[in-house]
Amino acid sequence: MSTPLRGNWNYPTTIWAGPGRIAELPDACARLAMKRPLIVTDEGLQDAPMIQRARNAVPDAALFSAVRGNPALSHVDAGLKVYRDGRHDGVIAFGGGSALDAGKAVAFMSGQTRPLWDFEDVGDWWTRADPAGIAPVVAVPTTAGTGSEVGRASVILNEETHQKKIIFHPQILPRIVILDADLTVGLPRGVTAATGIDAFVHCFEAFCAPGFHPLADGVALQGMRLIQQYLPRACADGKDIEARANMLAAAAMGATAFQKGLGGVHAIAHPVGSWFNTHHGLTNAVILPYVMTYNRRYIDEKSQIIARALNLPAHTYEAFLTWILQLRSDLGIPHALSQLGVTLDKAGIIGSEAAIDPSAGGNPVPVTAAQLEHIFRAAVEGRLEAVIGAP
Numbered sequence: 001m002s003t004p005l006r007g008n009w010n011y012p013t014t015i016w017a018g019p020g021r022i023a024e025l026p027d028a029c030a031r032l033a034m035k036r037p038l039i040v041t042d043e044g045l046q047d048a049p050m051i052q053r054a055r056n057a058v059p060d061a062a063l064f065s066a067v068r069g070n071p072a073l074s075h076v077d078a079g080l081k082v083y084r085d086g087r088h089d090g091v092i093a094f095g096g097g098s099a100l101d102a103g104k105a106v107a108f109m110s111g112q113t114r115p116l117w118d119f120e121d122v123g124d125w126w127t128r129a130d131p132a133g134i135a136p137v138v139a140v141p142t143t144a145g146t147g148s149e150v151g152r153a154s155v156i157l158n159e160e161t162h163q164k165k166i167i168f169h170p171q172i173l174p175r176i177v178i179l180d181a182d183l184t185v186g187l188p189r190g191v192t193a194a195t196g197i198d199a200f201v202h203c204f205e206a207f208c209a210p211g212f213h214p215l216a217d218g219v220a221l222q223g224m225r226l227i228q229q230y231l232p233r234a235c236a237d238g239k240d241i242e243a244r245a246n247m248l249a250a251a252a253m254g255a256t257a258f259q260k261g262l263g264g265v266h267a268i269a270h271p272v273g274s275w276f277n278t279h280h281g282l283t284n285a286v287i288l289p290y291v292m293t294y295n296r297r298y299i300d301e302k303s304q305i306i307a308r309a310l311n312l313p314a315h316t317y318e319a320f321l322t323w324i325l326q327l328r329s330d331l332g333i334p335h336a337l338s339q340l341g342v343t344l345d346k347a348g349i350i351g352s353e354a355a356i357d358p359s360a361g362g363n364p365v366p367v368t369a370a371q372l373e374h375i376f377r378a379a380v381e382g383r384l385e386a387v388i389g390a391p
């Protein structure tokens with residue numbers, strides 16, 4: 001191995017990267033003066049040996065594991081009750097994106113008096129929060145995709161309206177992140193692929209989002225290079241630690257980059273996940289080429305830069321799209337949303353909800369509800385050729 005897979009980084013937050021570094025979890029808690037942390041994880045991990053080891057390492061920690069995919073307000077409320085009843089002083093958010101988002105939301109809400117939806121990512125609503133009431137978070141991702149560990153938001157489902165809401169505050173950003181590749185070696189190939197492409201979409205949408213943000217652009221471009229190199233390896237051999245470590249880094253890079261913005265892929269994927277309970281990364285992976293095709297005229301130059309960075313056979317949009325389609329099929333990602341059980345009966349709602357999703361604002365060209373519905377319909381039916389490009 002040419003370079004050691006270990007480093008301490010300080011942007012966008014404190015990150016301790018390296019295989020085996022979960023052993024430093026007690027140090028992270030001590031650094032943040034957390035004496036009685038609450039470990040928030042998801043149902044699937046509650047009996048996992050890694051959670052047991054974390055509990056052994058931090059004996060005064062309690063466990064809350066009633067979190068499912070696409071976490072909802074009810075999960076946050078249940079966690080909040082456990083947090084307050086147990087008089088905890090911080091959160092260890094441990095797991096995939098759902099556990100991280102739920103854990104971050106519990107820590108954020110622990111000292112607030114207003115309801116969660118008052119902190120949706122709208123205008124300056126985040127200033128409504130009492131910063132002194134936000135508990136510290138140590139984030140430990142076990143998938144390499146969402147990058148929620150370095151994100152300043154939690155995506156939480158409103159079960160009454162079936163809408164995913166982005167809850168934003170700068171201090172939702174975890175204070176310490178442990179990127180331990182050993183924790184991701186057991187991830188099944190399908191989850192590795194879906195979450196890995198989610199990270200790619202973060203980098204891609206951030207890079208193509210309008211606005212002046214060269215820092216994000218640089219991070220995004222290198223993130224895409226790492227995913228090109230290491231995602232197929234991580235899928236082929238889950239125990240490839242070099243691939244796993246680089247994918248964890250790439251996932252963190254994607255979420256760092258998307259402070260610049262996301263775009264149409266996420267705008268559509270959010271309501272699809274809310275209505276059909278589909279896996280977020282997998283949904284993005286399916287939708288990506290449809291939105292690329294719609295945005296074609298507006299991402300031509302940026303696609304050339306990406307194609308050059310990825311050293312594709314030609315430095316063109318076409319070569320980039322061809323490579324994406326090949327990568328998707330190599331990784332076993334379906335081509336149509338119908339293959340995930342998504343139907344057309346909510347098409348109108350999905351179009352209108354996608355149009356008001358905060359991610360839509362990052363699309364390279366403004367998109368209307370009707371246009372998003374059109375892209376969604378093509379993605380459900382798997383008809384890439386049916387996408388009419390943006391005027």
Ligand SMILES: [Fe+2]
Nearest residue numbers: 146198280284
């Ligand atoms: Fe995502």
